[in-house]
Amino acid sequence: MNRRNFNLLTSAAGISAIARNTLAGKSRQPNLLVIHTDEHSFRTLGCYRELMSEDQAFVWGKGNCVETPHIDRIADEGAICDRYYCSSPVCTPSRASLITGLHPQATGAPKNGLHLRQDIPTFATILRDQGYATSYVGKWHLEGNGKYLFDLKYNAGFDDNRFMMDGGHAPFFHVRDGKIVKGGLGDKSVSKLPQEEVVHMTDFFTDRTLEILERDKGKPFCHMLSIPDPHTPDYARPPYHTLFDHMDLQPPKTMAPEYTAVKPAWASKSSKDDHNEAADFDAAALRQYFGMVKHIDDSVGRILKFLDDNGLAENTIVVFTADHGDMFFEHNRRNKGVPYEASAKIPFVIRWPKKIKAGKIIRKAYTNVDFAPTTLALMNVKTDAPFHGLDTAADFLGPQQEVVDDRITYFAKNGGWWVAAVDNRYKLVLDKTEKPWLIDLEKDPDELVNFYTDPAYADTAKRLQDELFKQMKKFEEPGLENNRPYVL
Structure with missing residues (x-):
């Protein structure tokens, strides 16, 4: 069956699950x-x-890093985006944007703890209706503040959501017997259990992914x-947990008092909800973080091997990304919630x-609002869904x-008390109380200097500011009306 006939058939309203599965088995659509x-x-x-200068690549000390060959393989065999941002550097709003292609204010979930609207399409509902077997495993965080909860009522188009977990990080x-007795256990609880009944979440969710891929490998998924x-x-x-104990980790340059003393207001505020806060340098925590990243990379390696072994690699689009970053002591901050690169810029590598x-290498500003329209276009799936993001498939498919x-695109603090316009070099941050900040990421990758009032940057500042207000108005960004940004 050719793609044209496939699309005509699967676009029919009310198509049954049986019919979808029949079509899926004969389709050559990419996974x-x-x-x-x-x-x-x-x-x-x-x-x-590899894309950064040495001082930027090793902010925690020269040579101190995690080797990630499997995630790197996705980039080496595909594309890497060096200016990919989350729509808001907090879990729930970022995840909502990735799923829907909308800015957080339109998803029903602009802050942590809120619920994704059920009346808007997601990339999963669209692919499901095109005959795909859709499934989701792992943290969801789009149905309230529950932790270690499964059997979520709304699956957002992921038909198999048995292992969709509301939230939690223990x-x-x-x-026991393949079923979760209890989630969210730490060392003390685990020490009291038989070893064979204890599974780390990364391993558990990776195992479930491999089982589902084995089940669905004969049809588009x-x-x-x-x-x-x-x-x-x-x-x-x-x-x-001990792989990086030998490293003499160092505080980032931007943690020094001479830099933290002159931070803008938006970099000084703390939020319990966003878990962004000032903290003393903790090398032990950073070593554990490196260990978690290595564990993740090994898990990615297991999945890539499955694709290779089953002849699926050529026709499967593989994306590796994240919901937001982690400051990890840059600018004397922990976690996220601020417009600095370490918080708002996210990894995005893709292979097909x-x-x-x-x-x-793609040196262009995106946010994960662009993910759904771009990915569906890559897959040649037509939809009338009203996305805020752009179809940028040509950037990936071009020669x-x-x-x-x-x-120029933008991202914002949920609730709208700051917004940031970005292109492939500059970042303009507007806050409701702080004077505007213009950052030149090429000249000042540490984000320490405000170029906004520099006459040499006047045209750049105006270009970003004009486009930012245009997009805020178009997408009804709450900060434009409720907490109008301060401008000079």
């Missing part, structure tokens, strides 16, 4: 596999370090694995051997080895 992590610093990935599950690590509490399971040129584009 989609999204591997998604939580609170993940792009600096921990080798493929990103590292272990108690599992859309699967998302959302690993709760490397989010706090910064605990790596053995043997990963049939279509995406190997080793491609260029390097894509350079000064497109």
Whole structure:
């Protein structure tokens, strides 16, 4: 059956699950596999370090890093985006945007603890209706503040959501006879259980992913694995917990008092909800973080091997990304919730051997609002869904080895008390109380200097500011009306 007839048939309203499965078995549509992590610093990935100067690649001391060959392989055999941002550097709003292609204010979930609207399409509902077997494993965080809860009522188009977990980051599950007895266990609880009944969440969700891929490998599938690590509490399971004990980790340059004393207001505020806070340097926590990243990379390696062994690699689009970053002591901050690169910029690498040129570098600003429309376009899936994001599939499918584009897009603090416009070099941050900040990421990658009032940057500031207000108005950004940003 050719793609044209497939699309005509599957676009019919009310198509049954049986009919969808029949069509799926005969289709040559590409598969989609999204591997998604939580609170993940792009600096921990080798493929990103290769794009940076030495001082930026090793902010915690020269040579101190995690080797990530499997995630790097996705970039080497596909494309890497060096200016990919989350729609808001907090879990729930970012995840809502990735799923829907909308800015957080339109999803029903602009803050942590809120519920994704059930009346809007997601990339999963669209692919499901095109005949795909859709499944989701791991942290969801789009149905309230529950922890270690399964059997969620709304699956957002992921038909198999048995292992969709509402939230939580404690590292272990108690599992008996293949079923979860209790989730969210720490060391003390685990020490009282038989070893064979204890499973780390990263392993548990990776195992479930491999089982589902084995089941669905004969038909087009859309699967998302959302690993709760490397989010706090910064605990790596053995043997990963000691892999980096030998490293003499150093505080980042931007943690020094001469820099933290002149931070803008938006970089000084703390939020319990967002878990962004000032903290003393903790090398032990960072070593555990490195261990979690290594564990994740090994898990990615297991999945890539499955694709290779089953002849699925050529026709499967593999994406590795995250919901937001982690400051990990840059600018004397922990976690996220601020517009600095370490918080708001996220890893995004993608591989599709049939279509995406190997080793491609894309130097263009995106947010994960662009994910749904772009990915569906890559897959040649037509939809009338009203996305805020752009279809940027041509950037990935084109013959260029390097894509350079000064497109402007924006992301915002949930609730709208700051907004940030970005292109492939500059970042403009507007706050409701703080004077505007213009950052030149090429000249000042540490984000320490405000160029907004520099006459040499007047045209750049105006270009970003005009486009930012245009987009805020178009997408009804709450901060435009409720907490109008301060401008000079």
